[in-house]
Amino acid sequence: MARGSVSKGGLGTSAMTGIRSSLARRGQFRFACLAGPGALFIVVALLLPLLAIVVFSFWRTESYELYADWNLDNYRVLLGEPAYRIFFLRSLAMAAAVSFVCLVFAWPIAYFIAKHGGRYRLLLVLLLAAPFFTGVILRITALQGLLGPIGLVNMALAELGIGPVGMLMYTPLAAGLGLFYLFVPFMATAIYLSLANFNFELLEVAKINGARPWRAFVEITWPLNAIGTAIGLVLVFIPCLASALTQRFLGGPNATSLGMSLAQQFGETGTWALGSAMGVFLFLASLAGILVVRRTIDLKRAGFTGALGA
């Protein structure tokens, strides 16, 4: 039917624009059918609850009940209490350090899988994800069993006469190692997914043109896969900033984190309003972290065809 009207009206007439707009409308409709449910789901299931948290953070809790009298006390407590400031700075430093170390380790392994994994690439990536089949608590307990005072590492060292290594027991370093353990697969997978779409022939071109491998990496591989790096950093930084379990089990007394304190407000102490304020704070800190990532990493060249277009 649409085709018929073209032949009657000829090109460049109102009939053509009519078809174009009806095609566009159909595209819009299909887009809404495909992406609409997911987008709506995110709005209802995630954004509304987050909005609720923001509202509650201005309320007041008394004996486990929320009362809607608007005030800023929660934020005053949060900013005034030195303990909270220490928890926050500690979490921030930990998240930054763990993200960096994950980045350094994840790049070579993701690169190896993408370039040299051959037909086993998918299996090698899934091997990175498979530890997640075992619960976080169990894995952390097992790490504790390996690193702890009566763990395998220290027992072996004791047998050799070196004595237990204090650094691995209930210290921030142990907590950092635990976080690295939990999150390095995320970083590696994100970088791998980017590299899987990377055209490695570009490196051959660079080589032919006389670039050393290192220079080819800095000028081609890294910038063109910046999107993977950025997503990896976000995937590691955000949960590390909020993490509570790892510090609780591995960190000892000097590793109390923002997440631990936040979980406490919704658990033992039941101060939901203060907890909500901490949640808002955590979210803002996460956003700040993301902005830093966006600033540092140039995403403009990171398009999948960036080099070809430029």
Add this chain to the structure above:
Amino acid sequence: MTAKRLGWAVAAMGVLLACIYLFLYAPIFYVIYTSFAADIVWPFPPAFSMAAYGDLFTSSLYGDALRNSLVLGLGSALLSTVLATGGAIGVLRHRSRWRGLALGLFLTPLFVADLLIGISTLAFNARVLDLPGNMYSAIAANAIPGTSFAFLIILAQLVRYDWAMDDAAMVFGAGPVRCFIEITLPTIWPCLLGAFLIGFILAFNNLEISFYNLGAIPTLPSVAWGSLRFGLGPELFALAAMVNFIVFAIFGVMYLLMRYKIVRFGYRETL
């Protein structure tokens, strides 16, 4: 000379990968080893016993917890894979001025920590909707990050997908649904499977989101969390060991399928 040096670099990366695998699996092997130990608090020197496995099958708590975890994992993975597939195809295929917004919404959960998703959905359900903890809200809440992960995985694969094949099918009169089932699906199923699998793993073992949404319904992580007070039960180690045996068996089968090129899992020789 450069080739030789590059060879060294590749070998070094391979060794690093092996070390990371070793590091990742050391605690898993420890769990498996401990599940056979007679005493889980002092597992060294080794003394073996199968008591944990016997206790596991006689206890009903772990059976319930495993069933709940499976329901949660499958439901959440299904929901997130369906939503993310639609989202990824919509964003890549159809032009719309809402495209940027949809892309942003699908990626938003990545910027929100699990703990924050857990407490905010708890606060919303409990105080706004007046809803007690239940399986459906836990499935929905777990599907939030699941959708983002699935979206990323599917998007990364679909970027390379050639939509001309679909257009061809449409020209020959196939409807969008038939076109998806007969043309798109056979090409992209490995990445849908990957997205489903990731969604399943994340929801199956999630503690921070599930804990706040499930109320008193036990799942494996919440049972583990609850039993921590008295020390982890050896049954949990036995259960985790069995899950890992199944995973290793699946990987073994996958390896054989790949080794003898029976299934390619999306890999193309020319790439």
